[in-house]
């Protein structure tokens with residue numbers, strides 16, 4: 527059978543994901559460009575289609591954010607204090623189009639999954655520290671939140687689970703959906719990590735520093751059980767790999783193999799109940815960055831294989 531007969535999993539990517547961040551920023555901006563390069567060179571990329579996102583609209587952003595904050599950002603009028611809280615500094619002029627493309631990538635992945643009921647991904651995003659009216663920790667707007675609202679309000683999903691396995695707590699997402707029973711927020715994270723003042727997710731599963739694969743995977747299993755019990759009709763997966771032992775910001779000691787096992791556990795849950803899923807990249811700050819790139823490459827290649835299995839049974 528030729529590959530053309532298979533359904534490819536779309537991943538949204540744009541060079542501005544890297545180029546929209548200033549080269550002097552502390553954020554490892556090269557991770558996006560290196561990752562797309564690595565994925566496209568891999569033989570398993572036959573199951574993947576890399577697409578350019580459109581810019582998200584102001585209306586998309588307003589689904590999850592206050593008008594004043596959205597307009598201040600779009601007009602380049604955020605004050606220094608608010609910009610410092612976000613980071614990614616010094617900002618370039620491209621920070622606005624970058625943010626809109628990044629949000630657009632998630633919105634497009636969400637729309638695609640609403641149609642195919644399979645998997646799709648954004649090679650950025652997972653911006654879980656962004657709250658309704660301010661940004662924080664490299665996150666300007668919260669794409670998980672925008673997608674959850676889109677899913678419910680535009681695509682008729684009823685029960686959305688946000689599964690956040692990034693090493694940092696999804697505090698912005700938790701606060702946005704604090705009183706919304708249609709959206710279940712689950713965050714697996716290291717207790718000692720940023721954000722130091724945590725919000726309350728529906729389920730916060732904390733891991734103490736320095737623990738490795740065994741404890742991490744046990745906690746992920748617990749999170750997946752909670753997710754299944756909720757009986758979601760859509761899962762939004764924040765797939766950050768900053769729990770890796772090589773990560774400069776995470777405090778856990780998960781190996782690349784452990785991270786692959788994590789992904790398999792998540793995808794097996796999706797496979798067994800055929801729940802549509804959007805994958806958001808999330809954090810990853812290894813030194814050297816290659817370890818992060820390898821781990822994200824594992825994630826996206828596996829996701830594409832699973833998408834193929836779901837749509838071509």
Ligand SMILES: [Zn+2]
Nearest residue numbers: 692694768809
């Ligand atoms: Zn993180």
